[in-house]
Amino acid sequence: MDTFVFLTTILLPALFDGLIVTLELIATAAPFGLLAGIGVAVGRTYGSRWISLPLRGYVAFIKGCPLLLLLFILYFGLPSIGIRLSPFLASVIGFIFCNSAYNSEYIRGALLSVKEGQMIAAQALGMSRWQSIRYIILPQALRRAIPGMTNEFIYLIKYSSLAFMITAVELTGAGKLVATKYFLFNETFVVIAIVYLFLVTVTTVAANMLEKKFAVPT
Amino acid sequence: MDIIIILLDWIPYLFLGLLQTLGLVLASLAVGLIFGLPMALGQIYGNRLIKSVISVYVWFFRGLPVIVLLFLFFFGIFPSLNMSSVPPFVVAVVVLGLRGAAYQSQIFRGAIQSISEGQMTAARSLGMTRFQAIRHVILPQALRIALPGWSNEYPTVLTDTAICYAIGVQELLTRATYMVAQTYITMPIYLAIAGVYILLNYAGMKALNMLEKKTSIPGFGQGAL
Amino acid sequence: MGADKYILRVEDIHKAYGDREVLKGVSFNVRKGETKVFIGPSGTGKSTLLRCINQLTLPDQGRVFLNDEEVTNSGTRINYFRQKIGMVFQNFYLFDHLTAVRNVEVALLKVKKMDAAAAREKALEELRRVGMEDWADHYPAELSGGQAQRVSIARALAMDPDVILFDEPTSALDPELTREVLEVMKNLARQGMTMLVVTHEMGFALSVANEVLFMEHGKVVERGTPAQLLNDPAFTRTKNFIGKFRDYNEE
Numbered sequence: 001m002d003t004f005v006f007l008t009t010i011l012l013p014a015l016f017d018g019l020i021v022t023l024e025l026i027a028t029a030a031p032f033g034l035l036a037g038i039g040v041a042v043g044r045t046y047g048s049r050w051i052s053l054p055l056r057g058y059v060a061f062i063k064g065c066p067l068l069l070l071l072f073i074l075y076f077g078l079p080s081i082g083i084r085l086s087p088f089l090a091s092v093i094g095f096i097f098c099n100s101a102y103n104s105e106y107i108r109g110a111l112l113s114v115k116e117g118q119m120i121a122a123q124a125l126g127m128s129r130w131q132s133i134r135y136i137i138l139p140q141a142l143r144r145a146i147p148g149m150t151n152e153f154i155y156l157i158k159y160s161s162l163a164f165m166i167t168a169v170e171l172t173g174a175g176k177l178v179a180t181k182y183f184l185f186n187e188t189f190v191v192i193a194i195v196y197l198f199l200v201t202v203t204t205v206a207a208n209m210l211e212k213k214f215a216v217p218t
Numbered sequence: 219m220d221i222i223i224i225l226l227d228w229i230p231y232l233f234l235g236l237l238q239t240l241g242l243v244l245a246s247l248a249v250g251l252i253f254g255l256p257m258a259l260g261q262i263y264g265n266r267l268i269k270s271v272i273s274v275y276v277w278f279f280r281g282l283p284v285i286v287l288l289f290l291f292f293f294g295i296f297p298s299l300n301m302s303s304v305p306p307f308v309v310a311v312v313v314l315g316l317r318g319a320a321y322q323s324q325i326f327r328g329a330i331q332s333i334s335e336g337q338m339t340a341a342r343s344l345g346m347t348r349f350q351a352i353r354h355v356i357l358p359q360a361l362r363i364a365l366p367g368w369s370n371e372y373p374t375v376l377t378d379t380a381i382c383y384a385i386g387v388q389e390l391l392t393r394a395t396y397m398v399a400q401t402y403i404t405m406p407i408y409l410a411i412a413g414v415y416i417l418l419n420y421a422g423m424k425a426l427n428m429l430e431k432k433t434s435i436p437g438f439g440q441g442a443l
Numbered sequence: 444m445g446a447d448k449y450i451l452r453v454e455d456i457h458k459a460y461g462d463r464e465v466l467k468g469v470s471f472n473v474r475k476g477e478t479k480v481f482i483g484p485s486g487t488g489k490s491t492l493l494r495c496i497n498q499l500t501l502p503d504q505g506r507v508f509l510n511d512e513e514v515t516n517s518g519t520r521i522n523y524f525r526q527k528i529g530m531v532f533q534n535f536y537l538f539d540h541l542t543a544v545r546n547v548e549v550a551l552l553k554v555k556k557m558d559a560a561a562a563r564e565k566a567l568e569e570l571r572r573v574g575m576e577d578w579a580d581h582y583p584a585e586l587s588g589g590q591a592q593r594v595s596i597a598r599a600l601a602m603d604p605d606v607i608l609f610d611e612p613t614s615a616l617d618p619e620l621t622r623e624v625l626e627v628m629k630n631l632a633r634q635g636m637t638m639l640v641v642t643h644e645m646g647f648a649l650s651v652a653n654e655v656l657f658m659e660h661g662k663v664v665e666r667g668t669p670a671q672l673l674n675d676p677a678f679t680r681t682k683n684f685i686g687k688f689r690d691y692n693e694e
């Protein structure tokens with residue numbers, strides 16, 4: 001088949017459908033990954049031993065366990081104990097686990113780097129511990145964690161491709177199916193690569209702008 | 219009880235997968251090191267052409283999912299070069315290695331750039347060539363500074379090896395999945411395998427920490443980077 | 444003399460860190476509008492004493508009363524008392540991510556739940572009071588030490604406290620910058636603010652203090668008015684300490 005015809009009538013439409021799924025996966029997982037990451041970091045840093053210890057275990061497990069295995073557990077493993085998730089939902093949950101664990105590490109580092117005096121001054125004004133964390137410590141920590149969290153977001157873009165391994169046909173999956181059918185691997189994967197590189201590059205630029213926007217003189 | 223006996227039967231099979239996983243990790247860390255360090259030097263000391271070629275390389279390999287790289291090389295590039303018969307394991311080493319080189323080069327680059335100008339100046343003032351200065355003064359310092367960051371590559375590569383399942387490398391996860399399909403035992407196997415990965419992760423980090431301690435020089439490198 | 448005339452009562456405060464007794468029973472009372480100055484060698488527990496008053500450090504023993512309400516053992520009501528007891532720190536502790544005016548208004552918004560317009564107005568008014576209204580939109584990193592300290596005083600003032608605790612407010616500043624901060628503090632004293640001040644600035648102590656308390660090894664060892672301190676021969680240890688300080692300053 002003519003490469004041009006293949007590209008325009010078969011590959012691009014298929015990849016477009018896949019891209020939509022990829023974007024949906026990312027857009028669903030990222031906000032929860034961020035919120036859970038903040039929660040885990042705050043719990044580990046300021047929580048009692050009964051909160052911080054289990055959270056530490058959670059982070060160690062997620063960081064040590066390959067994401068693909070985590071997805072297998074969620075999609076192939078959970079039905080054996082009666083929990084059935086759609087491929088999309090299993091993927092999103094896996095991504096949230098992964099994203100939140102890594103984000104929490106960056107946020108926790110940033111929380112610990114906020115000078116002790118900030119908490120003391122906040123409490124001296126009558127803020128409760130939670131108010132001090134919420135209004136004084138976290139805003140400073142999150143700014144500092146932006147580069148790390150950007151990295152994690154980029155990882156999320158890339159790791160979203162693993163959803164295909166549990167049958168959620170996203171960008172990579174859509175391409176793989178077409179490539180196998182028409183036996184045009186080089187063409188297909190070069191186009192897929194271009195799409196990922198575009199997503200990653202745009203994210204990097206946007207994150208730099210975000211960091212500048214929130215920057216505070218130091 | 220039955221489950222345990224069944225699982226015991228499979229241990230030799232899984233053990234071979236473990237060896238493949240470790241092989242992938244070591245080979246790709248090594249390939250990454252062999253290519254990553256010269257790339258870092260090229261990106262700092264090279265001419266414009268070298269610098270931009272390396273930048274594009276890094277951008278490419280860091281911007282793509284492992285699975286896309288694996289598919290591209292396994293189904294696309296290798297067959298195009300009439301190397302369809304190359305085993306998946308080798309393709310995986312090539313992909314993880316080339317990708318590792320991209321990441322490692324940036325770790326080394328940061329470390330080298332953190333060494334003060336004065337070190338190069340002092341070395342040159344002693345009559346060393348640029349190459350000698352890099353070899354005997356800059357690198358010994360930079361490699362020590364890079365070690366913690368380099369150590370962090372280990373858990374990343376370890377967990378990435380599982381993705382090689384996608385092209386049928388007979389590593390730990392692939393074999394675990396086969397075992398699940400044969401035995402219909404799912405959760406116990408997956409959780410046990412997760413435990414193995416976490417253990418490997420832990421043991422590897424311990425070993426690398428020891429290496430850091432062993433190579434450290436009193437008062438040097440604290441807080442650098 | 445009835446206890447009701449005191450705005451702040453501090454009774455027999457003890458504090459130890461491990462085996463180390465840092466405060467060994469400190470008591471004093473403060474009337475509205477008074478300025479009390481604490482002096483003494485470093486490491487004698489002056490900062491610890493101030494922090495025990497607003498419970499940033501929990502004393503092992505002893506009680507603190509503000510307007511006859513117990514501040515110690517007050518549970519979560521401590522956050523109410525801390526609004527009424529302002530604190531100014533040696534290193535300012537301005538919130539690094541907020542501009543000057545937002546530093547002053549953040550507690551008005553989040554703790555006092557004031558509406559945005561009223562909080563802003565109040566914040567600007569307090570900045571004006573310390574001569575910093577022109578710097579309202581600057582971040583802490585863009586301020587000199589003296590300016591930062593004045594903003595931190597405005598931040599404390601904005602809560603309309605009954606008393607303000609100053610912990611060596613000028614120790615991190617050059618002499619010039621010290622002067623601009625002391626000027627603000629003197630004005631506050633004249634306007635009737637109740638203040639407890641830990642400082643090494645003897646000029647300030649002698650000109651505004653109603654009472655000077657000399658602390659050593661966790662105790663108040665001598666106390667009196669500035670006039671007594673200068674003229675009464677009994678104040679040997681205070682004089683000795685001040686003398687040393689003079690020599691040191693003139694070096």
Ligand SMILES: Nc1ncnc2c1ncn2[C@@H]1O[C@H](COP(=O)(O)OP(=O)(O)O)[C@@H](O)[C@H]1O
Binds near residue numbers: 460485487488
């Ligand atoms: N959080 C703490 N833990 C242990 N020791 C402390 C702590 N805070 C203060 N100290 C000790 O208490 C003593 C008094 O300190 P401080 O109140 O800061 O004295 P001052 O303000 O008079 O210089 C010092 O010896 C100090 O080391």
Ligand SMILES: [Mg+2]
Binds near residue numbers: 489611
């Ligand atoms: Mg002190």
